[in-house]
Amino acid sequence: MSTPDSDGPLAEQLLRLTRRVWRIQKRHLATRDLGVTPAQSRLLRTLAHYDAPPRMADLAARLEVVPRAVTTLVDGLETSGKVCRVADPTNRRVTRIELTDDGRETLRELRAARRSAAEEILAPLSPEQREVLAGLLDTLIDGPAPVEHC
Structure with missing residues (x-):
C-alpha cells in the first residue's frame, strides 16, 4: 500500500x-505553420467528432470551457477561414459551427504533426513496452471501476 508522499515522484x-x-x-506544429493556436487546434479536433455541425454550447460543454471562450476561438478560426457559422435549419436563433475545406486540411496537418510528435516521444520504447504503456494509459484515462455498495 502506498502512502500519499510515495506517489509524489x-x-x-x-x-x-x-x-x-x-x-x-x-515544435512539430510550428514546422507546419498552420496559423492556429493550441486551443484552436483542440476546437478543430473536437469539431471533427460531430456528425452534424454542433452549437457553440455543445462545443463549450465538450471542451469544458465557458461559452465565451468558444466564441473567441470560433471568431479567430472563422477569420482565418477554417470554420464558418451556419444557421440551424430548424431554429433560426441557433448558430452551428462547421469545418470548411481549409479547416479540414488544417485538421489533417494537425493530425500528422501529432503523429510525428508521438513517434518521437515513443521512439525509445520497444513494441512490447508501447503495448504495456497503452494498457496503463487506458486504465488511467478510464479511471477506476465504480465501487458498488450494497
Whole structure:
C-alpha cells in the first residue's frame, strides 16, 4: 500500500511527461505553420467528432470551457477561414459551427504533426513496452471501476 508522499515522484514524472509532450507537439506544429493556436487546434479536433455541425454550447460543454471562450476561438478560426457559422435549419436563433475545406486540411496537418510528435516521444520504447504503456494509459484515462455498495 502506498502512502500519499510515495506517489509524489510518480505524479512529478507524469507532469514532466505532459510538458514534454506539449513542447514536442508545439515544435512539430510550428514546422507546419498552420496559423492556429493550441486551443484552436483542440476546437478543430473536437469539431471533427460531430456528425452534424454542433452549437457553440455543445462545443463549450465538450471542451469544458465557458461559452465565451468558444466564441473567441470560433471568431479567430472563422477569420482565418477554417470554420464558418451556419444557421440551424430548424431554429433560426441557433448558430452551428462547421469545418470548411481549409479547416479540414488544417485538421489533417494537425493530425500528422501529432503523429510525428508521438513517434518521437515513443521512439525509445520497444513494441512490447508501447503495448504495456497503452494498457496503463487506458486504465488511467478510464479511471477506476465504480465501487458498488450494497
